[in-house]
Amino acid sequence: MRCTSEIDVRDVDESCINIDPIQVGGRLTADAMKAVIAYGDGYSVCDHCRKPFRLDFIQKPPIQQFHKELAAFVNMDEARVVPGARRGFQAVAGTYVQKGDPVLITALSHYTEVLAVENNGGIIREIPADDGKTITTDSAAETIETVSREFCRPPVLLFLDHFDYQYGNEHDVRGIIRVARQHDIPVVYNGAYTVGIMEVDGKGLGADFVVGSGHKSMAAPAPSGMLAATTERAAEVFRTTEARTDLTGRTFGIKEVEMMGCTLMGVTLVGMMASFPHVRERVKHWDEHLSRGRKVVESLERIVGTRIQSEMPRNHTLTRVDTIQSFDKVANTHKKKGFFFSSELKARGIAGIIPGATKVWKFNTYGLSAAQSDYLAETFLGIAEKYGLDIQ
Amino acid sequence: MSKRAVDTVFEALFTLTDIRMMLRDTAPQHRLDDDEKEAADAMLRSLEGNIRTLREELIG
Secondary structure (H helix, E strand, C coil): CECCCCCECCCHHHHCEECCCCCHHHCCCHHHHHHHHHCCCCCHHHCCCCCCCCHHHCCCCCHHHHHHHHHHHCCCCEEEEECCHHHHHHHHHHHHCCCCCEEEEECCCCHHHHHHHHHCCCEEEEECCCCCCCCCHHHHHHHHHHHHHHHCCCCCEEEEECECCCCCCECCHHHHHHHHHHCCCCEEEECCCCECCECCCHHHHCCCEEEEEHHHHCCCCCCCEEEEECHHHHHHHCCECCCCCCCCCCCCCCCECCCCCCCCCCHHHHHHHHHHHHHHHHHHHHHHHHHHHHHHHHHHHCECCCEECCCCCCCCCEEEEECCCCHHHHHHHCCCCCHHHHHHHHHCCEECCCCCCCCEEEEECCCCCHHHHHHHHHHHHHHHHHCCCCEC | CCHHHHHHHHHHHHHHHHHHHHHHHCCCCCCCCHHHHHHHHHHHHHHHHHHHHHHHHHCC
């Protein structure tokens, strides 16, 4: 089946249970798909853009109201939509980081935080993870002290992932933010794996900024995301242009410098908006998704030799698993090598695990129904049984 | 301009989208329970109505 002569239809989620670690929270709702159908054209949300000609002032569709609701959703004062969480990091780094400034991230931070700092000439320092691959308050406090001594001043910014992309482990954001505030370090709460799937209270945590990913966790098309800030920080990161061109003397109203003017001007924004009522509701049911994920993890643990590398019990549906002593042993003698596992999964209607991976791999069960998560758990056990692996 | 035809096209596309979501929710086996079968039947009837409307509006 093809969309065009050269582009295949993408039907992975219609045909399979998709457990791709980065895709599941970004799957569109039915309402988002419908909005995408109607608003696919380029500047589709701009039909009713009037003075002062800025995206977050548009009232039809209700984009202005959506911005207010987005800020409230994460308990912050102001919010803007951005083309992905990374553009939120970039905006904050562009505001606070100068060449040679020390900036803290963690040993499990996403690479786009590094790029955002590098782009402004900042110097990265990482807070180390402990043996369990979590970032502790003590570790953060120690690193802040060390970096402050090294640079004779505190770091200018701290990027902090609530749950990291490598293990899906939870880090002590509340404690770490408290320590950062004692040193007057602004904190960017990276909610790429939380905002849109579980409740987030930005000001309650003490964060200066909350960044969310539309396409990762808010059932929105890519690239989309949000950057929310406290009133104080909003005045800085959402500052408006003061430029006047020399020859023509042109000025540019209230366009925001870090946003590069308007951000999501069509299908990405309207998809995000259409999903939002469902997203706001689904965060209240995070425990159900977590419980289903834990059942799948339990079934994997029953396969002798399999080790869950993520923290246990699981506090997130993204999990990293080591199957070197189970499925990888099968791969060593199988004619398809590591591809036997993905082939077996595909034959049973499971997609999203990197083809060929049998040593260490990640999966995410978010969004599966109870029947689908049960099926997935049975599928892992069924493959193990087929290849003679011991099951406890 | 046929406003009715335009509206009907969107209505049909949206109903097809709901069917698409049903496929997602029941993947990979697509075994529908009684309630889902009933919902699918209603959607297919709606689509048939949409096609009749489009024939009237566009072909006459």
